[in-house]
Amino acid sequence: xxxxxxxxxxxxxxSSSHTMGPDKAARYFKEAYADADSYKVILxxxxxxxxKGHKTDEAILDVFEGSDIELIFGSGETEGxxxxxxxxxxxxxxxxxxxxxxxxxxxxxxxxxEGTPDLDGEDIYDLPTFGQIAEYCSTHNIRLWEYVEKCExxxxxxxxxNIWKTMKNSINEGLSTRGILDGGxxxxxxxxxxYNQSHIDESDITRENRLVCAYAFAVSEQxxxxxxxxxxxxxxxxxxxxxxxxxxxxxxxxxxxxxxKALAVGGLVGNLVKTNASISGAECGCxxxxxxxxxxxxxxxxxxxxxxxxxxxxxxEVAMEHMLGLTCDPVCGLVQIPCIERNAVAAMRAINAxxxxxxxxxxxxxxxxxxxxxxxKTGKDLNAMYRETSQGGLAxxxxxxxx
Numbered sequence: 284x285x286x287x288x289x290x291x292x293x294x295x296x297x298s299s300s301h302t303m304g305p306d307k308a309a310r311y312f313k314e315a316y317a318d319a320d321s322y323k324v325i326l327x328x329x330x331x332x333x334x335k336g337h338k339t340d341e342a343i344l345d346v347f348e349g350s351d352i353e354l355i356f357g358s359g360e361t362e363g364x365x366x367x368x369x370x371x372x373x374x375x376x377x378x379x380x381x382x383x384x385x386x387x388x389x390x391x392x393x394x395x396x397e398g399t400p401d402l403d404g405e406d407i408y409d410l411p412t413f414g415q416i417a418e419y420c421s422t423h424n425i426r427l428w429e430y431v432e433k434c435e436x437x438x439x440x441x442x443x444x445n446i447w448k449t450m451k452n453s454i455n456e457g458l459s460t461r462g463i464l465d466g467g468x469x470x471x472x473x474x475x476x477x478y479n480q481s482h483i484d485e486s487d488i489t490r491e492n493r494l495v496c497a498y499a500f501a502v503s504e505q506x507x508x509x510x511x512x513x514x515x516x517x518x519x520x521x522x523x524x525x526x527x528x529x530x531x532x533x534x535x536x537x538x539x540x541x542x543x544k545a546l547a548v549g550g551l552v553g554n555l556v557k558t559n560a561s562i563s564g565a566e567c568g569c570x571x572x573x574x575x576x577x578x579x580x581x582x583x584x585x586x587x588x589x590x591x592x593x594x595x596x597x598x599x600e601v602a603m604e605h606m607l608g609l610t611c612d613p614v615c616g617l618v619q620i621p622c623i624e625r626n627a628v629a630a631m632r633a634i635n636a637x638x639x640x641x642x643x644x645x646x647x648x649x650x651x652x653x654x655x656x657x658x659x660k661t662g663k664d665l666n667a668m669y670r671e672t673s674q675g676g677l678a679x680x681x682x683x684x685x686x
Contacts, residue, residue, distance in 0.1 A: 336616025457501025567662020
C-alpha cells in the first residue's frame, strides 16, 4: 500500500474523482506536451454523465486557460472502458496529432495513466490485509498507529497535524457560512442552523446527534460549494471522519496528538479499502465512498478510546457491512442530494459502530477483509445507473427544474 499522503489530500470540492482527478490529469498532460498548439479532451462514462454537475469541465478548462482547447462529453456508457471515469487527451501541432493518452480518475483524486507507472510512487506498507497487520501488531506488541509510524516514518505526524488543522478549518468555515449552494437545486446550507438549534429540554444523545450532524453538514457544504476540504477518502465522503473526531475532541478533551493517531488508524483502514477494493463511487457505488468513510471514522474513534485491535476491526467491519449495496445517485449530478445528508447519517453510524465494538467484538463472525471483498463484488454487480451516472435512484425519480 502507498503512503497515507495519497489518501488524505487537501484540495477543493466538489469531487475528488470528477474535479481533483481531472485537474491533475490536465496538468500532467499540458506539462508533458507544452509545445502543442491545441488540445482536445473527451470525457467518458461517469465523467460524461455527471461531469457538468461535478464541475469536471471547469477543472479541465481552467488548466488549459489561454490554450486552444476542445472539450467533448462523450458516451456515458461504461462497457469496454478500463475504468468508469475515463478521459482521452489529445495534443496537436500544426494540425497534426502529436500525442494521445488515456487517463483514468480512479477515486480520491488519484489518476492512472494507461501504460505508465503509478504517479503516486511505490508501496511503503508491506502487509496488504487487516488480518496480516493485526497479527504483526500482536506479535510485536504495538498498536496500529505505531505500525503506521513504522512504515511512514515520524515525518507522517506533521503531515497529519496539517490534515487535522485543515479539517477543523473546513468545519469552522462551514458553520460560519449561510446561503444557497450553486448548481440549480437551490439547496440551502443548514450547518449553522443545526449548530444553533439547541433546546432547553435537549437530551445528551439528541445534542450529540445534532452537533455531529452540524459538523458533517458544515464540511459537506463546503465541499459542495467548492471549498477547501480533505479527501477522507474522497471529496463526496469528506465529512464523516472530521465530524466525529471534532465532536469527541471537544467532548472528551483529546489532544491533537491523540486525534492524529486516530487519523493514522482511520487512514490505514481507508488505504486497505483503496488497495483491495475501491473508493470510487463510479466503480462501486456510494458504499465505496461513504461506506469506507464510515469504516475509517469508526476505527479512528476506537483508537481515540484506546480500544484493542479486535475492537477496531469489529467497528470498521460493522460500519462497512451495513452500507453494502448503497447506491451513488447524485441528483442533477451535484454533490448535494443525497450526499450532504448521507455524510451526517454515516457519522452517526460510525458512533454506533464504536458502541457495538465496545461490547460485542468477541462475538463477531465476519472479518474486515471479508467485508471489503464483499463490498467490491457487490459494487461490480450494481447496475451502472447506480454508480454515479445520475441515471437511477433519486437522480431519476426526483425531477427538479433546475437540472
